[in-house]
Amino acid sequence: MHLPPADRIRSPYTGYTRAHWEAAADGLLAATEPYAAEGGALYYFPGDRTSWSGRLSDGLEGYARTILLAAFRQDETALQRYAEGLAAGVSGVWPRIEDRSQPLVEAASIAVALRLTRPLLWDRLDEGVRQRAAAWLGDALTAEAWPCNWELFPVTVGGFLQEIGHEPEASRKAIDRGLERIEEWYVGGGWYTDGEGRKFDYYNGWAMHLYPVLHAWFADDSRLSTVYGERLEAHLADYARLFGGDGAPMHQGRSLTYRFATTAPLWLGALTGRTPLTPGQTRRLASGALKYFLDRGAVNSDGLLTLGWHGPDSAVLQGYSGPASPYWASKAFLGLLLPPDHEVWTAEEEPSPVERADEVRPVTAPNWLIQSTSSDGLVRLHNHGSEDVRYDPYYTRLAYSTVTAPSPSYDNTVIVGDDPSRTDIEPLGLGDGWVASRHAAGGGARVTSVVLARGAVEVRAHLVSGAEPGTPVRVTGWAARDGVLAQASPAVGLDAALTGVTGEGGTLFVALVRLTGEADPVPLDEAVTVRADGAGELTVRWRAGAEVRVRLDDAGVSVGAEG
Missing domain, CATH: 1.50.10.10 (Glycosyltransferase)
Structure with missing residues (x-):
């Protein structure tokens, strides 16, 4: 041409x-x-x-x-x-x-x-x-x-x-x-x-x-x-x-x-x-x-x-x-x-x-969170409300971006037991810098999820309920791609391989995740810290000093005002 x-x-x-x-x-x-x-x-x-x-x-x-x-x-x-x-x-x-x-x-x-x-x-x-x-x-x-x-x-x-x-x-x-x-x-x-x-x-x-x-x-x-x-x-x-x-x-x-x-x-x-x-x-x-x-x-x-x-x-x-x-x-x-x-x-x-500025934009109707960063031009879509199981994986992943494609190894997924399915997605709301949903997972489990985002950094929290105690759980982040850095590290309930097991009742798993085009970003654990305050309760502190209080339970998700 x-x-x-x-x-x-x-x-x-x-x-x-x-x-x-x-x-x-x-x-x-x-x-x-x-x-x-x-x-x-x-x-x-x-x-x-x-x-x-x-x-x-x-x-x-x-x-x-x-x-x-x-x-x-x-x-x-x-x-x-x-x-x-x-x-x-x-x-x-x-x-x-x-x-x-x-x-x-x-x-x-x-x-x-x-x-x-x-x-x-x-x-x-x-x-x-x-x-x-x-x-x-x-x-x-x-x-x-x-x-x-x-x-x-x-x-x-x-x-x-x-x-x-x-x-x-x-x-x-x-x-x-x-x-x-x-x-x-x-x-x-x-x-x-x-x-x-x-x-x-x-x-x-x-x-x-x-x-x-x-x-x-x-x-x-x-x-x-x-x-x-x-x-x-x-x-x-x-x-x-x-x-x-x-x-x-x-x-x-x-x-x-x-x-x-x-x-x-x-x-x-x-x-x-x-x-x-x-x-x-x-x-x-x-x-x-x-x-x-x-x-x-x-x-x-x-x-x-x-x-x-x-x-x-x-x-x-x-x-x-x-x-x-x-x-x-x-x-x-x-x-x-x-x-x-x-x-x-x-x-x-x-x-x-x-290209104008970093932005984390809630989109109410589909229950999406659009996260963009001006330094690298990347856009990430956190999907907590769109579903069409006929065309999985292009609807049922937790997140998508302008630089990655869904991988056969199940990126952006919570895998309960050995079942990576995510069906019956139920939006649980969204707000300034966060979005939440609940979905059905393997073995009759329900996963209540919330993601908080700032800049290129994400905190992903998942409360797994209804699974047999001792059921393995694995959390995945972004698929790897040349030219961008995909990172994920454990914060609560997960080991270095981002795996854990369920206990009695609901069990909380939290990962820190980032997809960025920056060559040398601030380490994840310096960009944000997460403290578990009790069953299903978290305090998230961003590097700038703002704190967000999060609660996940069978009734849904609540995110407190920043302090």
């Missing part, structure tokens, strides 16, 4: 400008063209992996996710190819949209693209092609969606079909049904769960916010724009803090192979004017993420996005991940809808939140 020279005047942090985004979009589009099949209706990318939806669906996915990129780029030459592919696709090549089928997902991307480029593509099609395309899309209006972000795909298709006058009543019903459905999952503070339960991850930004906000924007609906815009703005205040100083997004949740799709809600806030970020902050965060992946092999020698994180990496894939899945990263190019003279493109880059 050929990018322009870095512009360190306008973009002192990343060097990226609009020209870099345009070049990246052009490079990605050009690389996909040779893989078109069936008159351009399908795109089959190389590799021996097929998603659980099958090869034909994977080919449709290749078309849908790359036409989205062409639409954001407003590339008339590329759009002509996609117009030809659309005509072929709706003439019998594409699989039908059925209940809970992958084509329902891809129909939403096609609908967004057609709506964005209507004068350039849709309005130029033959009437027969338009009728067949509307009929194919129309199946999305009544197709049953999985009870999660999928509910928004009929909304998105319905918005386009309503605009062109196709089945307006069915379109309206699909829109109302989907928007009503997601209200059940809005939990406040700008956060949704991705369906029932407590599934918090990037789907908040690239699905749960993206589709309703775009729907309101397309429709010029002031009421919906206010409702969804306020939610997006609140969400971005937290979301902007999930990117490291090197541009890396938080390594948590599923579908991480979408990579820089994580920037979509940042651009969406700028596009709709609903963001707490300045234009310079928005571009710095978005360009930082794009640069992070392009610099680390996300695009292979053929110019194609690979299935993985940096380069190919099967650890971040799910069963639905097919060869074209990474091209949902096309959502990152939403910012190209903003004209070149928009201030988000012309302003000088400003430091991101993690």
